[in-house]
Amino acid sequence: MKLAALLRNTALIATGAVLATTTTVVAQGDARGDPEFSKVFAVYQRIKTSYVEPVDDEVLTRGMIDGMLTALDPHSGYLDGSDLQRLETMIDGNYSGLGLSVVMEDGAVKVISPFNGSPADKQGIKSGDFITHLNGELIYGGDLDDAVAQMRGKAGTSIDLTIFRPGRDEPFDVTVTRGVIELEPVTHELASGNVGIITVNEFSADVGADVYRAWNEIREEATGRVSGLVLDLRSNPGGSLDEAVALSDLFLDEGRIVSQRGRARGETLLYDAETVFRGDMAEGVPVIVLIDAGSASASEIVAGALQDHRRALVMGERSFGKGSVQSLLPLGRDAALKLTTARYFTPKGNSVQEGGIKPDIAVPQLSDPDLALREKYQTRESDLRGHLINELGIKDEELEVDKIDDPRFKLTSEQLEEQGIEDFQLHYALETLRRTTKSSVALRR
Numbered sequence: 001m002k003l004a005a006l007l008r009n010t011a012l013i014a015t016g017a018v019l020a021t022t023t024t025v026v027a028q029g030d031a032r033g034d035p036e037f038s039k040v041f042a043v044y045q046r047i048k049t050s051y052v053e054p055v056d057d058e059v060l061t062r063g064m065i066d067g068m069l070t071a072l073d074p075h076s077g078y079l080d081g082s083d084l085q086r087l088e089t090m091i092d093g094n095y096s097g098l099g100l101s102v103v104m105e106d107g108a109v110k111v112i113s114p115f116n117g118s119p120a121d122k123q124g125i126k127s128g129d130f131i132t133h134l135n136g137e138l139i140y141g142g143d144l145d146d147a148v149a150q151m152r153g154k155a156g157t158s159i160d161l162t163i164f165r166p167g168r169d170e171p172f173d174v175t176v177t178r179g180v181i182e183l184e185p186v187t188h189e190l191a192s193g194n195v196g197i198i199t200v201n202e203f204s205a206d207v208g209a210d211v212y213r214a215w216n217e218i219r220e221e222a223t224g225r226v227s228g229l230v231l232d233l234r235s236n237p238g239g240s241l242d243e244a245v246a247l248s249d250l251f252l253d254e255g256r257i258v259s260q261r262g263r264a265r266g267e268t269l270l271y272d273a274e275t276v277f278r279g280d281m282a283e284g285v286p287v288i289v290l291i292d293a294g295s296a297s298a299s300e301i302v303a304g305a306l307q308d309h310r311r312a313l314v315m316g317e318r319s320f321g322k323g324s325v326q327s328l329l330p331l332g333r334d335a336a337l338k339l340t341t342a343r344y345f346t347p348k349g350n351s352v353q354e355g356g357i358k359p360d361i362a363v364p365q366l367s368d369p370d371l372a373l374r375e376k377y378q379t380r381e382s383d384l385r386g387h388l389i390n391e392l393g394i395k396d397e398e399l400e401v402d403k404i405d406d407p408r409f410k411l412t413s414e415q416l417e418e419q420g421i422e423d424f425q426l427h428y429a430l431e432t433l434r435r436t437t438k439s440s441v442a443l444r445r
Contacts, residue, residue: 040064073340075326080335097152098159099181100125101237104144108132113235113294116187116201119179125163127235127294132171133162155180188214190221191230193434197426199232200247203239203298208246208276215250215281228433229282230426231302232290234316238297241325241344248305249276251287251312255347257305260325262342267327269342280311286436287312288429291357292365296320303357304346314359315429323353361432364409367416367424 044064047055062078069076099118102109111129114121132140134150151159157178164171185207188198196218198211219226238244241260248257252273260269289303289312300319306312325342345351411424421427 069337069339073324075322075324075338076340077338078331078335079328079338095152095181096155097178097181098125098176099179100151102131102144102148107141109139109144109147112237115181115183116199117184118181119176123174123176125161125174125176126165128166130164130166131161132164133160135160136162153178186210186214188218190218191430193228193430194222194224194226195228195230195430195433196222196226197230197232197430200236200299202236203243203247205240205243207240207243208250211247212250212277212281226282226285228286228288228430230288230290230429230433231306231312232426233295233299233303234290234292234425235294236296236299237294237320238299238322241298241301244298244301245271246276248302249273250281251306252309253278253280253283255309257347258301259345259349260342261345262325264341267325267342286433288433289314290316290425290429291319291359292317292425293320295357297322297324300352300357301344301346304350304352307357307360308347308350313361313432314357315361315363315432316359316425317362317364318358319352319356321352321356323351363425363428365423365425366409366411367422367427 044060047060065078069078098120099115100120101112101115103112104110109131111120111125111127111131113127114125131147132138134147139147139150153159155178158175159178161174161176162171163174183202183204185202185204186198186200188196190196196215198214198218200207200211215229218229241258245257254273257271257273259271260267262268287306289306291299291303291314295303295316296319300322303312303314303319307314323343323345324340325344326338327341329337329339331337343351343353411419416422416424
């Protein structure tokens with residue numbers, strides 16, 4: 001893949017708001033840094049002359065690059081070869097495989113999330129699962145690229161996965177048949193009571209326009225006026241900052257959407273309403289935004305903007321807490337640097353870094369039989385090694401979960417299944433919109 005083609009798109013990176021840029025980076029000498037660089041060169045020379053086996057310069061150079069970036073934060077990285085190919089695949093949104101977003105964590109392949117409706121999703125693979133074996137072969141301690149390559153393949157073929165799920169005593173095996181994965185960034189439906197549901201799975205190109213189109217189709221399907229709208233951003237890892245601004249602008253007719261503040265002069269930017277779409281497309285319609293621990297970056301920009309402007313009621317669980325922006329800086333034709341260049345802030349000046357977006361109404365996903373275990377082992381930005389610290393400061397008690405039992409949320413997953421409720425959070429949002437008037441929820445007050 002040519003880097004120029006990649007940079008024509010706004011890149012989608014799991015849990016990242018990424019800006020494609022053609023900024024020219026010029027290394028400038030600094031006398032104060034020379035002693036430190038001399039240490040690097042000394043280590044390089046000693047390895048070349050004294051290591052037990054000959055070492056290629058390419059291996060040492062890549063190791064130095066990776067080491068520098070690892071020392072910064074979890075979201076900066078060097079992309080070339082297969083890394084760029086995976087990025088291209090995510091942008092294209094069409095490949096044959098299982099439909100999983102995975103990362104390497106302490107030598108293990110960890111599932112960030114299965115894509116909605118994918119083969120992996122249908123077989124019950126869940127966020128937080130660890131894949132230990134592929135077709136009976138141990139992959140722990142191996143290379144992530146190799147594991148991803150094995151999981152991809154021709155549609156219709158099958159692969160056996162051994163899954164370790166935190167909280168369970170024994171791993172278990174799942175056979176998944178590969179399929180053609182066509183990522184749908186935006187889906188919609190009309191629920192009973194003329195309540196619309198728009199689900200945004202990722203912030204790839206044209207998401208703002210896709211949501212606008214989905215809203216108009218909901219209006220056409222409705223029998224009369226649409227009485228409410230659920231904007232579902234759960235398990236949405238983020239993507240394009242520009243598309244997050246566009247989506248927010250659909251519901252706002254004035255004010256700040258998000259501010260981006262960086263070290264370099266050109267990295268401090270302000271994004272306001274009425275710059276992408278004119279007016280509030282759903283004026284007068286109550287809106288609920290659903291978020292959870294998998295809602296990150298661009299998702300948090302939208303939730304924070306609509307919450308601060310009191311245009312929507314935010315419901316669900318505290319979000320992931322990624323408040324930084326990554327830029328793609330080209331390094332030649334076939335490589336790029338994904339570098340954290342700025343932090344972003346909500347309209348009221350709040351940083352979501354570490355703390356995330358706190359919902360107005362906390363609603364647990366009671367329909368998940370593994371809810372207690374999943375909450376125990378849930379990973380957020382604040383759990384990542386080397387994460388950026390919220391410079392505004394967050395008190396520990398602000399991140400603590402309220403342990404007091406809520407009488408509204410007593411039903412078990414088995415009881416909900418008997419009632420035909422497969423998604424309790426969505427069900428609760430829909431019922432909230434059905435039983436409230438437009439003047440009492442999710443509108444400016």
